[in-house]
Amino acid sequence: MTDPYSSLPKLPPSFYQRDVLTVSRELLGKLLVAQSPEGRVIGRIVETEAYRGHEDKAAHSFRASPDGRTSVMYEAGGRAYVYLIYGMYCCFNIVADKKDVPHAVLIRALEPVDNLPLMYARRKQRPEAKPAVLCSGPGKLCQAMGISLSLYGEDLTGSRLYLLDPGAPPPNIIATPRINIDYAEEAKNYLYRFVIPDSPFLSKKLIQSKTP
DNA sequence: CGACCGATCCTC
């Protein structure tokens, strides 16, 4: 059987160059592909967070100069913003909107889809561990996908790191507050986190309302 | 130039 992913369309620049909240919602269900000498890995996006630049106290670009760490966020949408956190983990963001609008989408969790053996190896997990340990958090998914600072600024319409449209959008999407931004005052209440609620691969379990 | 701290993860 031939590779079922090679026939899927790549997301074009126009997909990314829209409002960051729209892009964050519509990224759910899309396939993230990372190609490297070690092999190709694929994950389905199940959790995202929007960061809205100068209008959002939680954003790295809230008050930062357009040079330095956040410079790529000022480029037109469709590039990778990768940063180091806590000195030891990477987080992967997708730059959104037009040039000079420093908005981006943090990818927080993936459903592992292709080449799970390579993901297990990179995450140093035993084969008997559940696949949910591979990509259920922004640092974990960067390890599993092989995303490091060397992909800072990478063009997501290229061949090393790109997104595919599998066709059917997820039927359910919900919005919640973002994770670990307690410092962000009023912005911590914004409903800028988007999840596929029934996915077992989220970074945190959803708080379920009681049903009788 | 030094101190502080984080869009995290793992182990205790």
Added chain:
DNA sequence: AGGATCGGTCGT
């Protein structure tokens, strides 16, 4: 609940 670990950012 706490430690690992380091570059960006801000204050002196």
